[in-house]
Amino acid sequence: MAQMSSVYRRLEEGAKRLTPQRELIIKLFLDRPGQHLSAEEVHQLVRQEFRDVGMATVYRTVELLTKLDILRQIRFNDGRARYEINLEAANMHRHHHMVCVRCNRVEEFQEDLLDQLEDRLLRERGFRVADHELKFYGTCRQCDRKQSNMKPS
Amino acid sequence: MAQMSSVYRRLEEGAKRLTPQRELIIKLFLDRPGQHLSAEEVHQLVRQEFRDVGMATVYRTVELLTKLDILRQIRFNDGRARYEINLEAANMHRHHHMVCVRCNRVEEFQEDLLDQLEDRLLRERGFRVADHELKFYGTCRQCDRKQSNMKPS
């Protein structure tokens, strides 16, 4: 798998070892492209295969992987950090998030629209964009329907 | 001041009292449009005029004001919540943020570009956007210059 070897390479370049714990955590994310796991969720999943992994290891690993650009940290407004695999480094398009404020599900969408905006920020404001983050909060289709269905009653 | 009376009205509609502490906190934000204060910063500022205000009051107040749409909660990636006055309710344009990853300064910009995107999300995905949030991370003009100046050395 091309993604895997790229991940390994980046670990080596960072002079870091590929331990079983790290490998498992990386696989977790590779198996779930587009999922946004909290440290605790990662911990639970890892434990299913490896009983005595500590939270500290999970935190240290996701921090490491984020520094190596293998993961990306996201924060929705629930106060806890979440992580997703950085597919951009694997030549995928950047994506953004739609957070349903009723069911808390997170959907994604692709968008290139921001490129022109970033150019403008550089020209007009001298701000050189390295990364961006776009989130929509609202109601997803299902929740929207439920709400409509309830109105007649 | 038109903004003030609108704020008072919203407090009353929420059946809430305008205590000295609350008034001070609101004024803090009105005096600093476009600043993003953490609870602790608010606490320090409030204390300059009112020695014995507790953190709990600050937290309870910003939570209340956020529910009343007087403030808006934002989270940059430093783990703590920040608050800014919601000028939209005072008929100002929505704005977004550019966070400089070197000096941590936060600049703002206006943007309407997202409207068409929101329309598309509704049509194509059934997602009804209520709120959105766009952040750019990068280097501001000053930090960018410093970096360029250092290269020759």
Added chain:
DNA sequence: ATACGTGCAAAGCCTTTGCAGGTGA
């Protein structure tokens, strides 16, 4: 041998909550 990694427990932030006392309508 030596630097790196790990689990555990403790400590550190930021934030929320319980409570007894105070305050405004």
Added chain:
DNA sequence: TCACCTGCAAAGGCTTTGCACGTAT
């Protein structure tokens, strides 16, 4: 009076750190 507010202290989450013990090179 009575619901609302407050400060204080304690408790709650999430996250980081110290430490002694492993482990790969």
